[in-house]
Amino acid sequence: MAVTIKDVAKLAGVSPSTVSRVIANHPRISVETSNRVREVMEELGYHPNMMAKSLVSKTTRTIGVVLPRPAEELLLNFFFYELIRGVLAQLTRAGYDLLMAGGSNEQEELETVTRLARSGRVDGLLLLYSRASDPVIHLLRKEKMPFVLLGRSLDYEDVPSVDNDNVQAAYDATKHLIAQGQRRIGFVSGPAKLAMTQDRMAGYTKAITEAGLPFKDGWVVEGEFLLESGYRAMASIMSQPEPPTALVIIDDVVAFGVLKGLTELGYRIPQDVAIVSFNNIALTELTMPPITSVDVGTYQLGYTASQMVLRMIQQVEITNRQIIPHRLVVRESSLRTLSLT
Incomplete structure (x- = not known):
């Protein structure tokens, strides 16, 4: 005989409506009650009929x-x-x-x-x-x-x-490079239409402006969130008459492409070009050298x-x-x- 919601309610010492609210993750059900009901559901092997529930509640889950x-x-x-x-x-x-x-x-x-x-x-x-x-x-x-x-x-x-707070995050990343003594700092950007790109660009610009450092259009390159985008950016940004000695990079995967491009061009990291990127994905610890990155949670x-x-x-x-x-x-x-x- 199939286990019913009433069986769960009786063993858990609550009403059937409380069991229903637990299943629906209602925010007003206490953690203690929710855990007790779920333990009973597991003990009895009860699985709610989500299809039937959806028809009644007019939701799809x-x-x-x-x-x-x-x-x-x-x-x-x-x-x-x-x-x-x-x-x-x-x-x-x-x-x-x-x-x-x-x-x-x-x-x-x-x-x-x-x-x-x-x-x-x-x-x-x-x-x-x-x-x-x-x-x-x-x-x-x-x-x-x-x-x-x-x-x-x-x-x-x-x-x-x-x-x-992407403005502050990019500001912090750029200030870190400035604190390391960097004075020619470029920015490898994402698509200009994205709010994140605009905010990180604003944080980068604020930091170098406050420090009295130069801003050069040739030190800023727009791209996509792809390794290939970072790789291509290096041919452009490092061909400037006076290329940057540090880069803020919009994304870790883009930074992998930047590393590849810089290495092929004969630059050493960080001796010739220092880099900071965003997201702190697991692979940033495994590159040579490991990449400084903003962990965004x-x-x-x-x-x-x-x-x-x-x-x-x-x-x-x-x-x-x-x-x-x-x-x-x-x-x-x-x-x-x-x-x-």
């Missing part, structure tokens, strides 16, 4: 994740694996499934999100990017679909979002974004903008003392 385009390039960057790991950890704990979606261009992306928002296939969405004049955000606000943005909206102040970004969208679905009040702390992890690639050996 599914969250959509809109990937930055193009998605095939996204999967070459380890940052997004760690981000998705954080997303999945929270969704799995809450009994939700994950649906990934995207498009190869802006129009396809908009059409995909329109279908998701209007078809009832998902209860909410996570946007893993933030760029200016994004029609997707306008659509989701119009459709009243719960969604959370990874990053800062450039168009709406009240969009629920999870982000770092990637896992926590994904976990918190998932948590926020679930609370919106449950109509629980949230703080619209949550900032995940960052920290600079100093390794050999930026240490000026090594250039004296």
Whole structure:
């Protein structure tokens, strides 16, 4: 005979409605009660019928994740694996499934999100990017679909979002290079339309301006979040009559390309060119030399974004903008003392 929700409630010493709330991860259920009910569910081998629950509650128990385009390039960057790991950890704990979606261009992306928002296939969405004049955000606000943005909206102040203080993070990274005695500091950027790129560029510019250091257009190169992008950037930036002796790089994977390009051009790191990048993925410790990187709390970004969208679905009040702390992890690639050996 199949175990029922009443069986779980009786053994756990709670009401059936409390068991239902535990299954739904209702925020007003205490951790103690939730743990007790879940232990009983496991002991009895009880598995809620999510399909039936969805029909009754008119929910799908599914969250959509809109990937930055193009998605095939996204999967070459380890940052997004760690981000998705954080997303999945929270969704799995809450009994939700994950649906990934995207498009190869802006129009396809908009059409995909329109279908998701209007078809009832998902209860909410996570946007893993933030760029200016994004029609997707306008659509989701119009459709009243719960969604959370990874990053800062450039168009709406009240969009629920999870982000770092990217201006301060880039400022800290640049100040670190300045403290090492660097005076010619360049910036390997991401796509100019992204809020993160604009904010990190602002932090870099603020730091060198405050220090009275030169800003040269030729020391700033725009690219994508790909190893190949960093590699190509070196042919341009190091061909300047007076090339930089230090670089702030938008992303660790891009930094791998920078290392490859600099090495092929005959530069030593950090003796000739010091570098600092962002995200602190695991491989930064394994490069030669290990790369100084700003840890942005990637896992926590994904976990918190998932948590926020679930609370919106449950109509629980949230703080619209949550900032995940960052920290600079100093390794050999930026240490000026090594250039004296």
